[in-house]
Amino acid sequence: MNFLNIDDLTREQLETVLTEAERLKAGETTADAMAGDTMAMIFEKPSTRTRVSFETGATQLGGHAIFLGPDDIHLGHGEPVKDTARALSRYVDVIMARVFDHADVEELGEYATVPVVNGLTDDAHPCQTLADLLTIREQFGGFDATVAWVGDGNNVCQSFVLGAAMVGLDVVVATPEAYSVDDAVLERAAELGGEPETTTDPEAAVDGADAVYTDVWVSMGEESEREEKLSVFESDGFRITEELLGDRPLLHCLPAHRGEEVTDAAIESDNAIVWDQAENRLHAQKGLLTYLLS
Numbered sequence: 001m002n003f004l005n006i007d008d009l010t011r012e013q014l015e016t017v018l019t020e021a022e023r024l025k026a027g028e029t030t031a032d033a034m035a036g037d038t039m040a041m042i043f044e045k046p047s048t049r050t051r052v053s054f055e056t057g058a059t060q061l062g063g064h065a066i067f068l069g070p071d072d073i074h075l076g077h078g079e080p081v082k083d084t085a086r087a088l089s090r091y092v093d094v095i096m097a098r099v100f101d102h103a104d105v106e107e108l109g110e111y112a113t114v115p116v117v118n119g120l121t122d123d124a125h126p127c128q129t130l131a132d133l134l135t136i137r138e139q140f141g142g143f144d145a146t147v148a149w150v151g152d153g154n155n156v157c158q159s160f161v162l163g164a165a166m167v168g169l170d171v172v173v174a175t176p177e178a179y180s181v182d183d184a185v186l187e188r189a190a191e192l193g194g195e196p197e198t199t200t201d202p203e204a205a206v207d208g209a210d211a212v213y214t215d216v217w218v219s220m221g222e223e224s225e226r227e228e229k230l231s232v233f234e235s236d237g238f239r240i241t242e243e244l245l246g247d248r249p250l251l252h253c254l255p256a257h258r259g260e261e262v263t264d265a266a267i268e269s270d271n272a273i274v275w276d277q278a279e280n281r282l283h284a285q286k287g288l289l290t291y292l293l294s
């Protein structure tokens with residue numbers, strides 16, 4: 001199976017992956033699910049966490065990972081996506097891909113004969129959601145909590161909204177009008193049993209929330225929109241300051257752009273649980289790879 005969106009897993013499969021991740025983190029299970037296996041990792045965009053946590057995770061599971069940056073393979077310039085999918089499938093046991101266009105991971109998934117994992121597209125970041133849910137379960141002992149999303153309603157937010165719906169976590173999403181979550185994602189969240197609230201008012205979202213989650217205002221590939229986006233988010237009060245955060249835990253998928261979506265003081269405060277969240281990428285993805293390859 002492929003993991004292109006968080007809801008490619010059923011609720012039961014999601015629970016299995018999270019539980020496996022917790023057991024791996026606690027050292028309660030043998031980590032050899034990738035013995036003799038190789039993972040191809042395609043990156044059209046930069047990455048710190050995704051690249052290093054996947055590569056380290058593969059090693060820790062007894063396998064091997066190959067990093068394929070934009071200048072290393074023909075994908076996107078000399079070869080159709082479907083041909084890359086078919087050739088890589090003859091060598092490796094799993095493909096992880098970070099690309100711009102979500103349709104490209106769908107095409108990889110359609111033509112590959114090994115599992116394809118989405119390591120971030122412009123629309124979704126399901127591996128991040130696995131780590132987010134793991135972090136929230138550690139923080140609150142379950143999912144009986146409300147998280148305020150304050151920021152852009154794009155990839156990280158969209159996967160988080162769907163993942164939250166799957167586990168029964170309440171989410172209030174504050175975005176500027178022009179950068180809201182896609183209607184299709186909200187409809188899918190409702191199908192999954194979620195009732196995400198949406199607003200354009202960050203203070204209203206945070207009020208009554210148990211934790212606050214934000215992401216950069218200018219995502220990779222949006223550099224030409226930088227001035228416009230900064231102006232909208234800043235004037236609409238979307239920066240996470242210590243005052244807005246209060247004593248709530250702060251989540252951020254990282255990288256953080258201090259002085260833009262979050263102040264240095266807020267992310268350096270004891271409320272930030274962003275390093276646990278980053279660490280959980282490793283455990284969550286090991287849980288996922290164990291599930292996909294077993």
Ligand code: CP
Nearest residue numbers: 047048049050253254
């Ligand atoms: N959160 C995340 O995916 O980080 P990287 O861009 O560093 O991989």
Ligand code: NVA
Nearest residue numbers: 156215219220253254
């Ligand atoms: N929204 C950000 C997330 C980075 C992990 C981006 O797409 O650049």
